[in-house]
Amino acid sequence: MFTRKILVVEDEKILASNIISSLQKLGYYVSEITNSGEEAIKKVAETHPNLVLINICLAGEIDGIDVADIIQNHFHVPVVYLTEYSESKKLQKNQLSEPFSYIVKPFIESDLHFAIEMSLHKHQSKKMLMLHEEKERLRAIINSMGCGVIVTSANGCIQMMNPIAELITGWKQSEALGKNLVEVVKLVDKDIGETIGNLATYVIEAGEVVNLPENCILITKDGKEIALGDNVAPIRDQNGHITGAVLVFQDITKRKQTEAQLIHNAFYDGMTALPNRVLFLDRLRQTIERSKRKSDYYFAVLFLDLDGFKEINDRFGHGIGDDFLVAIARRLESCLRGWDTVARFGGDEFTILLEDIKDITDATNVAKRIQDSLGLTLNLNGYQLSTTASIGITWNFSNSNYDEPATVLRDADIAMYRAKRQGKATYTIFS
Template sequence: MVSPKILVVEDEKLLAVDIRNSLNRLGYTVSEITNSGEEAIKKVAEIHPNLVLIDICLSGEFNGVKVAEIIQNNFHIPVLYLTDYSEYKNLHQYYHLREPFSYVLKPFIEKDLHIAVEMALYKHHIKSTSEQEKYSLLAILNHMGSAVVVTDTYGRVQLMNSVAEIITGLRKEEVSGKYIQEVLNIVDKDSGETIANLIFQVMETGTTLPLPDKFTLITKNGGEIPIADNISPVRDEYGNITGTVLVFQDVTERRQIEAQLTRNAFYDGLTALPNRILFLDRLRQALERCKRRLNFHFAVLFLDLDGFKGINDRFGHGMGDDFLVAIARRLESCIRSGDTVARFGGDEFAILLEDIKDVSDATNVAKRIRESLSLPLQLNGYKILTTASIGIALSGNGYEEAGALLRDADSAMYRAKEIGKDGYIIFDPELMES
């Protein structure tokens, strides 16, 4: 059997190579890789692939007509879009992403890619063949990696594939003819949205709806599985809606990848504290609240450990890392749950104290930090002592930018270090100039 030929249209070289390798492992043939919509049209005319996988950013207009429309209408070749999560959040803005299995989310796992390609090829196939061949759908569904549940116009289950049986822990015989809300416990715990509500919305509007981000399936044995995909209307040959098809899959792995990407972007890998990026974002939010609420005050503490280089030199970087982790935990113990302590790198930390009454709240935290650090740390059989120099900047000085407030707290910290370390200084422009 000849493997389907696929044209990949992607301008990120590394991603394009990853896609090609994945497709090859899945048994497809990547005929070409190109990085523009115009070039894609030329390649389609030359090699006539079975499917075009195109990054949505490259699917703009060519001579006033969208690239995908040219490929689909002129060459009768299916198009599958590659899109990132921010575009997925706004699918309703893209008419070409409303149909199920018309896109693949980045970062993808091979199972998602395989399902989307197979369904895109199959949808194209059934549009091109006789009506009788549509009855082979059930056989296809049972070999998909996604769960599929079909309902009638009353929301009663008519069909469920084997993947749905595995994920839910239910058998087709148990659910057939029953209302979907009675047999499938699928709900968004935050909003209270249920699967039955969405099914009737789909039939009322006649459009495909993506499942909400936090939709969770409660399995027969009580387990909770995050799921994603969509619900689409099912139509007869006259265009009348005869029910819906719910397609979903276990996205635990995808959510773990997304969570890891978030942690990498906003949290320090060593101490698990917020990093500079997340701290500055929270600081900007505090500035905005300060502008809206006259009685809202906050403070920034910038902290640098005294003598950390000596600890690293004496005990080694491994012990130095353990030391920084222990310091991070002590700093967390000195603040309230709504405040933020972040690591900026090396031995520099920053603290955001929100909704304080006056400067005494900030100085009291600085004193607690000094007291906490005065207790020796027990690490690998050694007692290690350290102190810290702390600079404090207060919100009441007319700041407009987060960077300026952080800069002044940093300046105050260096002044504290210059005059003897193990202390704190409140930023004062006149003092800094003296």
Template sequence: MKLHQKKPSDSRKDVVKSLAETELHITAEMAIDQHKINKQMQEEQQPMVAIINSMQHAVIVTDTHGCIQFMNLMAEALTGWYSKEACGKSLAEVVQLIDKDIEETIENLATLTIVTGAILHLPDNCVLVAKNGREILVGDYAVPVRDSNNNITSVVIVLQEVTQRKLIESQLLQNAFYDGLTALPNRALFLDRLKQAVERSKRRIDYRFGILFLDLDGFQEINDRFGHAMGDDLLVAIARRLESCLRSGDTVGRFSGDEFAVLLEDIKDINDAINVAKRIQDTLGLPLTLNGNLISTTASIGITINQGGGDQPEKLLQNADAAMYHAKQQGKARYAVFDVIVKHDSQE
């Protein structure tokens, strides 16, 4: 029997072929295992993804380079970007934020969070510029995610539209501090600004401010003759005229009925306050046409100014009120200065 021996080259080919087949088999097994792992991870992540997608807040996850890895459905709706087109992009490209108080763009929020290593809250007046250019008031925060070794592995950004909330807050503020009819500051807001003026006078010995207390002459007769609706229209018109007589830094408020108060900031002396009172009387003395009716009205005005750091806001208002009643006793369209009244009474 004749045996055939393989040539050395044939043996090497067989070995290479065997190794290649083994490597291919191992690679295939690894791919299958990786697929199983990925599938298992996806199955494990599905409940969490479903939970995040059901949230009423926009949730965005970035890597440590500030690039988007995940967006929930609310984030897609808020930004106008689909997750599949946003993933991999820089957060700053998709989530464009502007601090409207200072008109400055907020840089990549994820990167800022990683640098600080702390939770970052958005400014109070922050807008998101959506993909279509629409500006949306948003709030909430960005938080770093850490592993067991306390290393930051990602950043989660949570956003929510706060337009409606801001409108409600604004309305509550309006109701609390402004008169519903004239939109002027009410007594509470006027007193707050008066208290601030008193505090400034404590820090600056040369700081002077004046208070005018006004009461319309004959307002009740107008109400009785033309009705309350006309009376309300008159009060609104008076409010606008009072505003036109003042500087931007001054305050005019409506206290109740036909009573108004004026705070004159940073004046030289009592003469400045008297000049404003005269200007108000001249302006109010001009006839008004309301609903086809020609109406004329005047005001009695009491005046006082601060005396120093020991002034009390309520006391100053009382002094101006007392001066107003003194003026009304003298006749219509008059003003009186509290200090003069005190001196006159002390001499009697």
């Protein structure tokens, strides 16, 4: 059976002895007895009593410090004052006039017992009220947060969900209460294609905050996939013991889409949707490195400039000109293998990277297919349009010392201008 610990603060030895005897008869355990307010504070800190029974004369200020105030408000221990009848009348004019906060000497054991129990009951009720108010305040804060919040118990089962969490997961709190977290929050790591286990259980065991994986996907109640971000953290009580976990998360689908769009914009031409100069140079750099590791790995670069595109722009306008370039981009793609790269290098210039070719014939065959394809008439807004191209070709067999993409492009560009000078609508191999 739990025995309540009482600290007695009384400087009258006989009275203190009688009080201790009465307390023991009533079933209380007297943890300490002291005769000064200063010593009382030390004993409270050391023994953590359930209640302090203190002579009103020893409960005042010591060097500007209110003994009773520290015991009640700092250590959160209830205090019952021992006072004479004459002193009790003074109490009615200050904060100590609260019912059951003091007992007048001399007193009988039943009065002492009643005063102690009522004080403990009041203290417990106050604690419960404060705890309830704190929980309600915490609930209001969580419910007003702009991200999803799910609180679990120490065994990883759901105790609370806020409205945003309900909205994102598709689960109502009433449905989710008591369920294992993984039943409600089904997560998949898209990078490795694996289901993620109960993160609440993991952080409780690890005792540390865990961030959700970079490409974390939530499978909602109705089967939708939502990109999630944020973390799971252990919940600790005032003694540092882990009592559960809190998952804080938000739908980052739009952010992921924006990031993907920014990446796409950085590496692809906005009009034709072909790789741009940056991406082409990166792929060419990787191809050069690959050719250095394999002596029989050949590649070719074609530098292509449309013949007469300026006249199309001037005659039919930039709108038709842009549509024409988009159509040309699709035709160029159709002339290549799936692993080759065609990029818009700028204006009406395009570059093509042919990887893993047998010899230069593979590159010249592609150049011929491109010329044949470009020669077919295009119908754009009622206009019948066609074009040709001047194409420069270089490949790594012609210069086994290619180390930089810029050098490869320079040689292909030189070859393209030679083709222009030869009358256009043709290709030239750099040598």
